[in-house]
Amino acid sequence: MYFENIILSKLLQHKAVRIALRVMLGLGAVLTFVGLILKFTNVTSIPLVVGFALAAISFFLMAYEKNTFDHLLLFWSMGVVLIGVLFLLMHWPGGRMLTIVGAFCVLIALVVGKFLAKYPTDAGTNKQ
DSSP, rough: HHHHHHHHHHHSSSSSHHHHHHHHHHHHHHHHHHHHHHHHHHHHOOOHHHHHHHHHHHHHHHSSSSSHHHHHHHHHHHHHHHHHHHHHHHTOTHHHHHHHHHHHHHHHHHHHHHHHHOOOOSSSSSOO
């Protein structure tokens, strides 16, 4: 697992890859909006599922831009919240649990991130 993290981190250092992830997130947002309109007019819900999936995948991949615990937890839990909202909208089982667990993890990630920003560690320095 550590090897994949290194590969993803190195891949996400390239500006073109980061731009592609942002474009994928934007495309996911547009498809989600179109999918919501089509779902509530009882036409189809395929763009809704594809839009949420694109947005969640881009969040899962953006988590590896920085290899810190709070950054990984924040972006992975935001992806879980998106999948949970998709499950709620589609009336699939497990949507409420995914949303609650994801939102709780987002809260934990924000608290941990704020704590780490306020009290930085000297883990990388060699003080004697």
